Amino acid sequence: MQCKVMPESRFIEYKNHLRYIEADMATAQFLSVEACAKIKQVAEEEASAAGGWTADDPRTYSQSTTDIEIDKLPRLRQWLLDQGFMERIQRLYMQAFAKTITALDDAFIVKYVSGQQVSLEPHTDAGDISFMIALSTRRDYTGGGTLFHSLEDVVHLEQGQILVFHAKYFHEGMAITSGERYLLVGFCFTEEAARLVPGNLNLQLELILEPATRGSKRARLAEDSAAARGSKRARLAEDSAAVREPPSSAPLLDSVRQPECHTEGDEAFASYRLREGWQGCGLHKEAIALHAECAGQAFWLPAAAHARTALEHFAQAVLKFHGGREVCRNLEGVEFWVQLLDAEGAAPPAIPFHFDKDEAALRKTDVFRHPLRSVVTYLSHSGAPTVIFDRRISPSGELSRGKPSKAYVSYPRAGKQIAFDGRLLHGCPASLCLSQPLDGNRRASSPRMTLIVNIWSDRRPEESKRLPSSWIGRFRADTPQGALIGSRARVVELPFKLPPEGPCVENDGYGEALAAMLPATQLINQNQNDNDCIMLSFT
Numbered sequence: 001m002q003c004k005v006m007p008e009s010r011f012i013e014y015k016n017h018l019r020y021i022e023a024d025m026a027t028a029q030f031l032s033v034e035a036c037a038k039i040k041q042v043a044e045e046e047a048s049a050a051g052g053w054t055a056d057d058p059r060t061y062s063q064s065t066t067d068i069e070i071d072k073l074p075r076l077r078q079w080l081l082d083q084g085f086m087e088r089i090q091r092l093y094m095q096a097f098a099k100t101i102t103a104l105d106d107a108f109i110v111k112y113v114s115g116q117q118v119s120l121e122p123h124t125d126a127g128d129i130s131f132m133i134a135l136s137t138r139r140d141y142t143g144g145g146t147l148f149h150s151l152e153d154v155v156h157l158e159q160g161q162i163l164v165f166h167a168k169y170f171h172e173g174m175a176i177t178s179g180e181r182y183l184l185v186g187f188c189f190t191e192e193a194a195r196l197v198p199g200n201l202n203l204q205l206e207l208i209l210e211p212a213t214r215g216s217k218r219a220r221l222a223e224d225s226a227a228a229r230g231s232k233r234a235r236l237a238e239d240s241a242a243v244r245e246p247p248s249s250a251p252l253l254d255s256v257r258q259p260e261c262h263t264e265g266d267e268a269f270a271s272y273r274l275r276e277g278w279q280g281c282g283l284h285k286e287a288i289a290l291h292a293e294c295a296g297q298a299f300w301l302p303a304a305a306h307a308r309t310a311l312e313h314f315a316q317a318v319l320k321f322h323g324g325r326e327v328c329r330n331l332e333g334v335e336f337w338v339q340l341l342d343a344e345g346a347a348p349p350a351i352p353f354h355f356d357k358d359e360a361a362l363r364k365t366d367v368f369r370h371p372l373r374s375v376v377t378y379l380s381h382s383g384a385p386t387v388i389f390d391r392r393i394s395p396s397g398e399l400s401r402g403k404p405s406k407a408y409v410s411y412p413r414a415g416k417q418i419a420f421d422g423r424l425l426h427g428c429p430a431s432l433c434l435s436q437p438l439d440g441n442r443r444a445s446s447p448r449m450t451l452i453v454n455i456w457s458d459r460r461p462e463e464s465k466r467l468p469s470s471w472i473g474r475f476r477a478d479t480p481q482g483a484l485i486g487s488r489a490r491v492v493e494l495p496f497k498l499p500p501e502g503p504c505v506e507n508d509g510y511g512e513a514l515a516a517m518l519p520a521t522q523l524i525n526q527n528q529n530d531n532d533c534i535m536l537s538f539t
Contacts, residue, residue: 334455409518
């Protein structure tokens with residue numbers, strides 16, 4: 001029996017409403033309230049006619065669910081096809097991930113019932129990219145949601161919303177404490193060979209029964225795919241007790257090759273001013289709060305993610321402005337943190353010379369892995385300057401030999417921003433610290449506050465995580481209209497003769513001794529009345 005086709009207008013179109021949680025995880029409004037009700041109704045009717053809902057045998061499938069598969073529900077399957085359901089899923093996958101669905105490992109309706117199945121154990125999905133659609137309203141049950149371990153957060157969907165995500169994500173269905181929760185779930189393949197694997201579903205939601213002619217190239221592809229993946233839902237069942245984080249896209253040692261950095265003029269350093277109005281976007285207030293609660297911790301924003309706070313909006317603006325000029329277009333995302341140096345104390349605050357790097361990767365592999373671009377934005381007027389030497393370190397930890405040929409010096413000024421090659425040696429030496437703020441107002445205590453954003457071209461630094469969800473909505477993020485980053489500031493070149501016996505960077509380790517030899521008075525005077533940066537050319 002064929003169901004009456006629901007009018008097209010009663011599906012809510014997802015276009016222009018896609019929201020990213022991670023680069024490979026997004027949500028959108030997908031089904032209307034009427035469509036959700038229809039799917040639940042037909043599923044219940046057909047399940048009842050077929051003898052009720054089924055549960056996987058936990059002896060062979062540890063992630064057992066109370067569900068019913070779409071290919072076993074002829075009325076529901078036909079209704080979905082009449083609505084162009086798979087075409088809409090296909091369009092969403094293309095919009096979200098630029099991927100094409102070739103087949104499905106499974107598509108089914110899951111039913112969580114208080115007192116029966118209330119949750120689902122931690123697992124990864126079969127296939128390449130999964131989707132789940134909430135068929136119930138949040139009022140239909142209490143508890144629930146999907147916990148993604150890498151996010152350390154529970155994702156809740158409103159009725160009709162779809163969540164699409166990479167199957168590698170380790171996740172679990174949280175327990176409901178009352179009511180009923182229905183989901184429409186699909187595990188999708190994006191590789192061509194999956195079209196030929198018996199046991200998969202084709203795009204008509206029919207079981208693939210007939211194998212391709214043996215001996216053909218396509219048949220061999222299908223056999224290889226089937227052998228690699230095992231039986232249907234096999235990936236879910238394997239090692240279910242082990243908690244597995246999403247695997248890295250490549251081994252750490254494959255990442256030691258750093259793409260060349262190319263901005264206008266192929267510069268290693270540039271300086272900018274933020275546009276007027278940046279103070280009104282809540283950045284300063286949020287930065288202070290973040291440092292107070294999470295000092296020393298770096299956070300991550302994927303390149304394609306939806307920015308949720310003022311800090312994330314700003315980090316995203318930095319990525320678009322500075323990352324957009326790079327030859328390497330396949331940028332992974334940005335790492336950001338707030339640095340605040342209190343001026344209280346006998347000695348001026350300073351930051352030792354160092355290389356920005358993936359600290360966890362260095363500890364595990366002794367390999368230096370750097371960001372593509374380091375961007376420092378000053379949120380105050382006082383403190384030590386940022387000094388950058390044109391010295392690098394090899395992936396194995398060998399410093400470039402000889403004295404540096406130049407150094408870039410930038411004193412703090414609120415709203416000033418510098419960007420430089422992420423491989424360069426830099427620090428904030430106390431020997432060049434200002435005795436008073438550049439705005440001329442003496443203060444008993446004037447902390448130096450900066451917001452650092454590092455642009456990464458490949459993988460996320462291992463210890464950087466998304467900003468906690470508890471931050472969302474705490475601060476009003478009124479981002480200014482248009483670009484945040486404005487005109488470039490001058491970089492003034494000054495010649496400076498290093499003493500012949502001056503220390504080499506590789507000898508003093510991190511440059512403090514060399515920085516102590518720089519002309520402090522001349523540098524401070526040059527920066528008193530403008531936003532210029534200085535490039536010292538060593539002779």
